[in-house]
Amino acid sequence: MIKRLLLIFALCVSLPAFAGVFEDALKTGNNVFLYLYTQECKYCNEFNPVYQRLAKNYGNRCSFVKVNAATPYGLGLIKRFRTRYVPFVVVADKKDNSYVNISVNCLLDYVCAEKSLKKIIN
Secondary structure (H helix, E strand, O other): HHHHHHHHHHHHHHHOOOOOHHHHHHHHOOOOEEEEEOOOOOHHHHHHHHHHHHHHHHOOOEEEEEEEOOOOHHHHHOOOOOOOOOEEEEEOOOOEEEEEEEOOHHHHHHHHHHHHHHHHHH
């Protein structure tokens, strides 16, 4: 019984809760706004209200995905996009199947972040 519980615990710890959520969003055919963050990051905490406002205002035109970069899944996305910092935001552009990175300097300003997003989704 204890071995079974340890096995279940090990599986739960090794599999991130949101594994594949970005890939699933890509399959919808919509533009996808991917936000990689950590809870300890000062700039991530400053960007969170901007992210929530963007998601509220543009959620009908773009899929918004927020992933903790400290999870195994988040670390995989960090490697995939070859980034070394958070907050990291990339928008998957469905028109030309490309990824557009929004700079950290722009993220902390709602107007700049909104302008960058509008360029992609319009």
